[in-house]
Amino acid sequence: MKKYFSKITILAAAFAFLDQLTKYLAGQYLKNPFEIIGSFFKFQYTENTGVAFSIPIPFTGIIILNVILLVLITYFAVKEMDLSRPVSILALSLIYGGAIGNIIDRLAAGYVVDFISIWKWPSFNPADVYIVLGILLILLFYSRIKKV
Numbered sequence: 001m002k003k004y005f006s007k008i009t010i011l012a013a014a015f016a017f018l019d020q021l022t023k024y025l026a027g028q029y030l031k032n033p034f035e036i037i038g039s040f041f042k043f044q045y046t047e048n049t050g051v052a053f054s055i056p057i058p059f060t061g062i063i064i065l066n067v068i069l070l071v072l073i074t075y076f077a078v079k080e081m082d083l084s085r086p087v088s089i090l091a092l093s094l095i096y097g098g099a100i101g102n103i104i105d106r107l108a109a110g111y112v113v114d115f116i117s118i119w120k121w122p123s124f125n126p127a128d129v130y131i132v133l134g135i136l137l138i139l140l141f142y143s144r145i146k147k148v
Contacts, residue, residue, distance in 0.1 A: 004083035008092050015097025019127040020104060026115035026125075033117075046123045047111040059110060066103055070096070081138075081145050088145045091137035098130030 026045050033044040050056045057065070073095060081088045102125075105112040114123035138145070 004089060007089050008083075008096065011089065011093030012096035012100060015094060015130050016100040016104065016127075019098065019101030019125065019130065022126050023101075023105065023113040023115070026113055030115050040119050042117050043115050044117050044123065046114045046117075047109075048114045048123070049111045052128075059106070062106060063103070066099060066106075070099055080147060082147050085141075085145045087137055087141045091134045091141075091145075094130040094134030094137070098127035098134065101125075101127035101130070 026043065030043050030045040033042050035042040049059075051062055051065070073092070077083065077088070077092055081092075083089065083092075102112050105127075112125065112127075114125045114128075116125060116129075117123045
């Protein structure tokens with residue numbers, strides 16, 4: 001069990017690093033919107049003090065909620081998932097890396113940097129993408145990664 005969590009930790013750290021790097025670059029170079037496909041798809045620096053979809057929640061509540069969710073995900077992973085499967089390791093690494101990336105933002109600046117904008121969807125960042133991909137992997141492959 002311990003060796004799987006070390007793999008997850010290393011991958012999660014790499015994802016968190018990539019997230020932080022892209023957010024740093026967004027802060028440096030995206031003060032003005034950079035349109036890829038007109039206003040449909042663009043990169044634009046924004047500061048999000050809320051949670052998903054910019055829903056406003058007090059700062060302390062957001063941190064407590066993040067910690068509770070990470071504890072629950074860890075409990076679920078240990079109880080339900082076969083951590084020897086690469087897809088399990090990848091899914092958890094994506095979720096942890098994304099969560100850590102956003103927590104770093106909140107603790108360092110009090111907000112999360114978002115910079116990817118698609119049509120009318122709220123702006124998001126790589127950490128958000130990591131979390132969604134990790135959850136999708138678990139949903140898609142649960143029958144193959146659950147403990148027998």
